[in-house]
Amino acid sequence: EAGVAQSPRYKIIEKRQSVAFWCNPISGHATLYWYQQILGQGPKLLIQFQNNGVVDDSQLPKDRFSAERLKGVDSTLKIQPAKLEDSAVYLCASSPPGQGNNEQYFGPGTRLTVT
């Protein structure tokens, strides 16, 4: 089966600009996650969707970050305006229905550099 797809793979922007990332989860996976991974650290959960509803966005900096999952399939994560500390890899993951606490399948990530 096809894995989790993400685009773009790399993005370089200047601070105060905006950027958007796209994720297509594995077909049939109801739960979708966005993580931020800063260099040298483990992934940090930003937001979790169950179908098209938000389950957990407690660690999402809502003043600049937003995410949506229209129709319960693809998802976009946006940063506006970007700051230098947003430089990180943004990982999307998905898991099958009924397995929200079990194995997650990760995409290759989008490496964001803010200059």
Add this chain to the structure above:
Amino acid sequence: SQQGEEDPQALSIQEGENATMNCSYKTSINNLQWYRQNSGRGLVHLILIRSNEREKHSGRLRVTLDTSKKSSSLLITASRAADTASYFCATVTGDMRFGAGTRLTVKP
């Protein structure tokens, strides 16, 4: 905030040797998972151990869980150069929290 803490931060061994990585955490968990991340790539799930389990095996991987000590260990036996990667433990208590990882280098 991150829940698990891996130890050591970095580990370098020769091919054929065993590698042991440890993970400690602070609160009760539903399960604990180990993931591998090759340089610049996404994470790959290795193994899941539930809170009522003490040990699990998968190929050359052995995971133990001691809930009384709030710790887990990942053992990779007969390591290969291809095992070079970062290894993360992730604790699940509703949501999933990752540690900072152990960077394993296996020298050929």
